[in-house]
Amino acid sequence: MTNSPSANDLQVRRRQIGEAIRGHRFFLIVGHTRPDGDCLGSQIALGLGLRAMGKTVRIWTAGPILPSLRFLPGLDQIESEIDPAFEPEVTIYCDCGGLTRPGGDFEPRGLVLNIDHHISNDHFGDINWVDTGAAAVGEMIFDLLNDLGVPFSPDIANCLYLAVMADSGSFKYGNTTLRTFEVATECVRRGANPAWVGEEFYDSLSRDTLLIKGQVLSHLHFEFGGRLCWSEISQELYERGGGEINEPEGLVGEMRSIEGVEVSVLIHELAEGGARAGLRSRGTHRVDRIAERLGGGGHPSAAGCYILGDFAEVRERILREVRAEMMPAVTSQRPAAG
Numbered sequence: 001m002t003n004s005p006s007a008n009d010l011q012v013r014r015r016q017i018g019e020a021i022r023g024h025r026f027f028l029i030v031g032h033t034r035p036d037g038d039c040l041g042s043q044i045a046l047g048l049g050l051r052a053m054g055k056t057v058r059i060w061t062a063g064p065i066l067p068s069l070r071f072l073p074g075l076d077q078i079e080s081e082i083d084p085a086f087e088p089e090v091t092i093y094c095d096c097g098g099l100t101r102p103g104g105d106f107e108p109r110g111l112v113l114n115i116d117h118h119i120s121n122d123h124f125g126d127i128n129w130v131d132t133g134a135a136a137v138g139e140m141i142f143d144l145l146n147d148l149g150v151p152f153s154p155d156i157a158n159c160l161y162l163a164v165m166a167d168s169g170s171f172k173y174g175n176t177t178l179r180t181f182e183v184a185t186e187c188v189r190r191g192a193n194p195a196w197v198g199e200e201f202y203d204s205l206s207r208d209t210l211l212i213k214g215q216v217l218s219h220l221h222f223e224f225g226g227r228l229c230w231s232e233i234s235q236e237l238y239e240r241g242g243g244e245i246n247e248p249e250g251l252v253g254e255m256r257s258i259e260g261v262e263v264s265v266l267i268h269e270l271a272e273g274g275a276r277a278g279l280r281s282r283g284t285h286r287v288d289r290i291a292e293r294l295g296g297g298g299h300p301s302a303a304g305c306y307i308l309g310d311f312a313e314v315r316e317r318i319l320r321e322v323r324a325e326m327m328p329a330v331t332s333q334r335p336a337a338g
C-alpha cells in the first residue's frame with residue numbers, strides 16, 4: 001500500500017473535489033483541534049471563497065485559537081459551537097489526518113471531502129485529496145479556489161500566505177518547493193502583506209509564553225551524544241504561565257535547531273491526565289512512524305501524538321519509542337557529511 005498517489009490521481013481527486021463543491025450549496029468546513037496557521041488559514045480562505053461563489057458556509061473549530069492567530073482576517077466568521085439547526089450537504093475537512101481530528105464529539109454530515117497533506121492520512125472521506133507533496137494545505141486551497149474561479153480578496157490572500165508561511169517554517173523546511181514560493185508570490189500579488197502577517201504571527205509573544213519557553217529551554221535533556229533533545233511542560237508550569245493558551249509555538253522546532261540534534265521531542269502534560277507530544281526531525285529519522293506507533297501521526301519530519309493516562313508512564317512510553325527508533329543509528333556507520 002502506498003500513501004503517494006500519482007500526479008494524475010491527484011489531478012483527478014482535485015477535480016472531483018471541485019465538482020462536489022460546484023454541485024452543492026450548504027457546507028460545513030472543519031479543521032483539527034489546536035488549529036495551526038495552515039489549518040485555520042485554509043479553513044477561513046476556503047470559507048470566504050465558497051461564500052464569494054454564493055454558497056452557504058459555516059466554519060467550525062474546537063479551538064483554542066492561539067494568540068499568534070488572533071490577527072487572522074475572517075476570524076469572526078469561525079464558530080466554536082455547532083448549530084444543530086444547520087444541515088450541511090457537505091462537510092469539508094482541512095488539514096486533518098483522520099476523521100476524529102476535529103475533536104470534541106464532532107461528527108461529519110453529508111458528503112465528506114478530505115483535503116489534506118499528512119502522510120498518515122487514512123483516507124476517511126468520500127472524496128480524498130491527500131497531496132503529501134504540498135508543504136501546506138494552503139497550497140491546495142489556493143489551487144482549488146483558482147479552479148473554482150474565485151476572485152481572491154486581500155483577506156483570502158493573507159490567510160493563504162499565512163498557511164504556507166507557517167507550515168513551511170517561513171520557507172525553510174524540507175517541504176518547501178518551488179510551488180510554495182509560487183503560491184506565496186501569487187498571494188502577495190493579490191494583496192497579502194508578508195511583513196504584517198510575519199510580525200503578527202511571530203512577533204506578538206506574551207510574557208507568559210516567554211516564561212514557559214525559558215523554563216523549557218533551561219531544562220533540556222540530551223541523549224545519544226546530543227542527537228536526541230527532549231523536554232517537557234508540566235501542568236504546574238502551564239499554571240504559572242497563564243495556561244496552555246500560552247504554549248510557545250515552534251519551540252520543539254527550536255530544540256531541533258540546536259547543533260547536532262537530529263530529533264527533538266516536547267512532551268506536554270495534559271490537564272486530563274497523560275500527555276501530548278510534538279516530534280521534529282532533521283530528516284534522518286521518520287518521526288511520523290514514531291508518532292503512529294503512539295496512536296498519532298504527521299509528517300516525516302514533524303509529527304505528534306496524544307495519549308491519555310498517567311503522565312509519568314505516558315512520558316516514558318513516548319521516550320521509549322523515540323529511543324527505539326534512534327537506537328540502530330548508534331551502531332551503524334553514518335556516512336560522512338557531504
Ligand SMILES: [Mn+2]
Binds near residue numbers: 038039135136137
Ligand atoms: Mn498543515
